[in-house]
Amino acid sequence: MSLLRGALKALGKYGYLLAIVLITAGGITALVTGQWPTASLLFLGFGAMILGAWLMAKVSINNPALARRSTQAGTNALLTTAAILILIGVINFLAFRYPLSLDLTENQQFTLSSQSQTLVKSLEKPVKVWVFDSDPSSKDKALLKNYQRYSGQVSFEFVDPDQKPRLVKKFNVKAQGDVFVEYGDKKQLVQTLISFNQREPLSEIKLTNAIAKIRQARTFQAYILQGHGEAPLNTSKEGLSEAVDSLKNKGFEVNPLNLGEQGAIPPKSDLLVLAGPQRKLLEAEVKLLQAYSAEGGNLLVMVPPEVNPGLEPFLESWGVKLDERTVVDLSGSGQLLGLGPTAPLITHYGEHPITKEFQNGISIFPLSRPIATTKVEGVRATTLLEASENMLAQRELTENFTYNPKTDLRGPFDLGVALERTAQKSTPSPSPALSPSPSPAPNPSPTPSATKPARLVVIGNALFATNEWFNEQLNGDVFLNSAQWLVNREEQALSIRPKEPTNRRITLTPFQASLLGWLSWVIIPLLGLGLAIGAWWRRQ
Amino acid sequence: MVILANLIAIFRKEFLGYFTSPFAYVIAAVFWLIAGAFFGLVLDNIIQNAELTRQAGITTPMDVPSEFLSGYLGVIISLILVLLPALSMGLYAEERKRGTLELLATSPLTNWVVALGKLLGVLAFFSVMMFPLWVYQLIIFSASNPAFPFSLVLCANIAVLAVAAAVLSLGMFISSLTESSIIAYILTFVLVLFLWIMDVFGQRLGGIPGEFLSSLSLFQHYNDLVNGVIKSQSLILLASYIFLGIFLTAQSIEALRFQRS
Numbered sequence: 001m002s003l004l005r006g007a008l009k010a011l012g013k014y015g016y017l018l019a020i021v022l023i024t025a026g027g028i029t030a031l032v033t034g035q036w037p038t039a040s041l042l043f044l045g046f047g048a049m050i051l052g053a054w055l056m057a058k059v060s061i062n063n064p065a066l067a068r069r070s071t072q073a074g075t076n077a078l079l080t081t082a083a084i085l086i087l088i089g090v091i092n093f094l095a096f097r098y099p100l101s102l103d104l105t106e107n108q109q110f111t112l113s114s115q116s117q118t119l120v121k122s123l124e125k126p127v128k129v130w131v132f133d134s135d136p137s138s139k140d141k142a143l144l145k146n147y148q149r150y151s152g153q154v155s156f157e158f159v160d161p162d163q164k165p166r167l168v169k170k171f172n173v174k175a176q177g178d179v180f181v182e183y184g185d186k187k188q189l190v191q192t193l194i195s196f197n198q199r200e201p202l203s204e205i206k207l208t209n210a211i212a213k214i215r216q217a218r219t220f221q222a223y224i225l226q227g228h229g230e231a232p233l234n235t236s237k238e239g240l241s242e243a244v245d246s247l248k249n250k251g252f253e254v255n256p257l258n259l260g261e262q263g264a265i266p267p268k269s270d271l272l273v274l275a276g277p278q279r280k281l282l283e284a285e286v287k288l289l290q291a292y293s294a295e296g297g298n299l300l301v302m303v304p305p306e307v308n309p310g311l312e313p314f315l316e317s318w319g320v321k322l323d324e325r326t327v328v329d330l331s332g333s334g335q336l337l338g339l340g341p342t343a344p345l346i347t348h349y350g351e352h353p354i355t356k357e358f359q360n361g362i363s364i365f366p367l368s369r370p371i372a373t374t375k376v377e378g379v380r381a382t383t384l385l386e387a388s389e390n391m392l393a394q395r396e397l398t399e400n401f402t403y404n405p406k407t408d409l410r411g412p413f414d415l416g417v418a419l420e421r422t423a424q425k426s427t428p429s430p431s432p433a434l435s436p437s438p439s440p441a442p443n444p445s446p447t448p449s450a451t452k453p454a455r456l457v458v459i460g461n462a463l464f465a466t467n468e469w470f471n472e473q474l475n476g477d478v479f480l481n482s483a484q485w486l487v488n489r490e491e492q493a494l495s496i497r498p499k500e501p502t503n504r505r506i507t508l509t510p511f512q513a514s515l516l517g518w519l520s521w522v523i524i525p526l527l528g529l530g531l532a533i534g535a536w537w538r539r540q
Numbered sequence: 541m542v543i544l545a546n547l548i549a550i551f552r553k554e555f556l557g558y559f560t561s562p563f564a565y566v567i568a569a570v571f572w573l574i575a576g577a578f579f580g581l582v583l584d585n586i587i588q589n590a591e592l593t594r595q596a597g598i599t600t601p602m603d604v605p606s607e608f609l610s611g612y613l614g615v616i617i618s619l620i621l622v623l624l625p626a627l628s629m630g631l632y633a634e635e636r637k638r639g640t641l642e643l644l645a646t647s648p649l650t651n652w653v654v655a656l657g658k659l660l661g662v663l664a665f666f667s668v669m670m671f672p673l674w675v676y677q678l679i680i681f682s683a684s685n686p687a688f689p690f691s692l693v694l695c696a697n698i699a700v701l702a703v704a705a706a707v708l709s710l711g712m713f714i715s716s717l718t719e720s721s722i723i724a725y726i727l728t729f730v731l732v733l734f735l736w737i738m739d740v741f742g743q744r745l746g747g748i749p750g751e752f753l754s755s756l757s758l759f760q761h762y763n764d765l766v767n768g769v770i771k772s773q774s775l776i777l778l779a780s781y782i783f784l785g786i787f788l789t790a791q792s793i794e795a796l797r798f799q800r801s
Contacts, residue, residue: 075574076796077791077798080791081787081788084784084787085784088780088783088784091776091780092755092756092773092776092777093752094777094778095773095777096751096755096773097774098772099771099772099773100771100772101764101770101771101772102769102770102771103768103769103770104689104691104692104695104768104769104770105606105692105767105768105769108691109767109768110767110768110769111765134631136683136761261794320697335722417643421699444597498652500600500601501601501603501606502601502603502686503601503602503603503604503690504602504603504604504605504606504684504685504686505590505604505684505685506583506587506604506605506608506680506683506685507685508679508680508683512683514580515679516580516583516676516679516680518582519672519675519676520575520576520577520579520580520672520676521576521577521580524572524576524672525569525572525576527568527569527572528565528566528568528569528571528572528573529565529569531565531568531569532562532565532566532568532569533562534565535559535560535561535562535564535565536562538560539560539562
């Protein structure tokens with residue numbers, strides 16, 4: 001008993017020392033580890049509690065009548081003040097670390113939707129939101145802070161694009177107000193906050209969906225065929241290095257593929273690109289492509305004019321025919337860019353996910369051929385690039401590009417098409433009948449009894465994606481959007497209901513309006529003035 | 541019981557004192573004039589804005605009363621922050637100047653009772669100043685169609701009072717340090733300004749310490765409360781500032797007592 005009393009007395013006397021030790025320990029562990037683990041918070045909490053208890057004991061014992069005055073009282077007062085300050089600091093820090101909040105607004109305007117909450121809570125890796133905005137809005141910041149409240153994995157940064165050119169380059173920021181999410185080494189555009197000088201708030205719907213998407217998105221395997229004079233992957237003028245780099249930025253892994261050497265298409269490939277072959281592909285190779293497509297593979301085929309790549313059996317099954325003519329642009333618009341008539345400028349695009357944001361932007365396709373499509377059951381073909389009425393496709397380029405109705409084709413016709421095949425059961429595959437090869441394909445490729453859904457983009461041009469042209473106008477977007485659409489199967493958005501404010505108006509009656517005007521402008525201020533004068537009068 | 545009686549006595553003396561002071565009425569008159577002008581301007585602005593979007597054919601829903609509440613209280617707080625130090629500057633400085641502070645310090649009343657009574661007194665006078673604004677708001681929000689939740693209006697106005705209490709409490713402490721009301725005003729104003737924009741410093745600092753520092757700033761907490769978001773930290777922070785002001789005042793008077801003895 002006396003032991004306990006002694007302990008209590010000691011605590012009363014030296015408690016503040018213990019408290020200070022605990023609080024320092026908590027602070028140091030937090031500083032060393034760089035974060036706030038539970039242990040250091042416990043240290044801080046206990047320290048604060050002991051400090052509080054010690055203070056209570058001090059205040060109750062410290063009856064001024066009993067205490068010796070002067071110096072001792074002075075040091076005591078200083079100690080008490082310091083202790084109280086620390087205590088308040090710790091309490092506030094704990095409140096800061098463990099936030100609770102109550103949203104009084106009707107549809108929880110300032111609270112994240114449950115979908116966003118669960119998504120953010122389930123993050124295992126850090127997600128960073130980058131807002132490239134020189135004039136950040138406090139509402140956007142509040143929304144991002146809300147995300148942060150549910151998970152330590154979310155961080156955000158507002159960047160002034162004019163001051164951080166390196167970041168702008170890294171993210172390929174196109175406009176003031178671009179918002180990106182970064183997850184691992186993947187980056188994705190969420191939203192552009194400023195369009196046509198109109199500001200829109202950062203949208204929870206878009207941000208949550210972008211986070212969900214970037215988290216799910218796996219790396220896509222893309223292969224670029226080589227071996228028939230296709231554009232190389234190097235940095236030369238006719239190389240594809242720009243295209244390859246942009247694909248890598250979008251989460252693709254890109255490798256060259258020489259079917260003659262490897263003999264098979266790697267099983268995990270998501271996308272196969274045939275970029276401007278100059279020679280005919282081997283029959284066995286075409287068969288491989290066909291089998292690949294039947295198994296649900298995606299192909300991006302780009303063929304320049306005056307070349308026969310030998311793809312007919314494959315393309316026929318999709319209802320696509322490579323026209324042999326060369327496109328001539330007679331509108332003269334190419335001359336504005338210093339280009340000849342064989343470099344058509346496309347400004348008309350089909351209604352398709354690939355081109356939906358292009359509106360009437362320009363893309364340039366030097367040396368192109370038209371692509372003809374016929375209807376095939378189970379295949380949906382959509383125009384991507386549409387030649388204008390001022391364009392011709394000529395079999396033999398005449399000197400003045402005069403139109404010969406017998407051999408020439410007049411616009412509009414297609415320069416590029418996107419095709420999508422739904423799953424089919426046992427279509428009579430035309431390939432074995434048409435090309436009975438003496439030796440069956442080297443790899444075991446059984447004639448597919450059923451074809452899986454697959455996608456194909458055919459463009460009658462190969463130069464537009466090369467380094468020389470890739471960064472011109474919308475060329476790069478045509479290529480990238482095509483690649484992304486090809487590998488992108490289903491993109492289901494989380495159904496988050498937008499939180500719209502309740503529609504309310506203030507409808508004052510004329511009486512109310514004039515009452516308010518008189519009260520606020522005249523009566524109340526005059527009343528104050530009158531009272532002031534009255535009080536002054538009385539003082540005199 | 542005695543403590544309560546003392547508290548009420550101090551409160552009454554302080555509160556009623558304002559009603560015989562021409563200076564307090566001048567402050568009130570200025571406040572009412574500017575606040576009334578802001579009221580009309582903000583209201584016209586928001587109603588016109590709503591009308592313009594309607595004419596432009598934009599049909600996105602718009603909560604005019606809610607925008608008015610956050611808009612008006614967002615503007616009025618800057619005026620209040622300028623005026624509050626003027627109310628708190630004389631709380632102790634005047635007593636010191638008149639030489640009545642020794643009386644107060646050596647009286648049998650506990651220092652913190654005196655401080656609390658004075659704070660309640662000045663807060664009550666501030667509420668009187670706010671009263672016309674409450675009447676205006678009552679008229680406005682009763683004219684809302686459909687009805688606007690009263691809880692939001694209440695929460696926002698309590699936020700104004702809570703921020704005022706925190707500022708007055710800290711101002712009272714500063715007033716207890718000096719004999720000159722002017723110095724007390726300037727120091728309090730600088731402190732309030734600092735508390736208001738502290739989040740800027742915190743952002744510069746970065747990291748968790750920086751975030752913590754910004755979270756001690758009154759600005760964001762006030763905005764949250766006016767918008768109807770009650771965070772535990774806002775309540776704790778405001779209570780901390782109020783308590784700190786009273787505690788430090790009591791300590792500073794205590795120190796005075798020992799100095800003189």
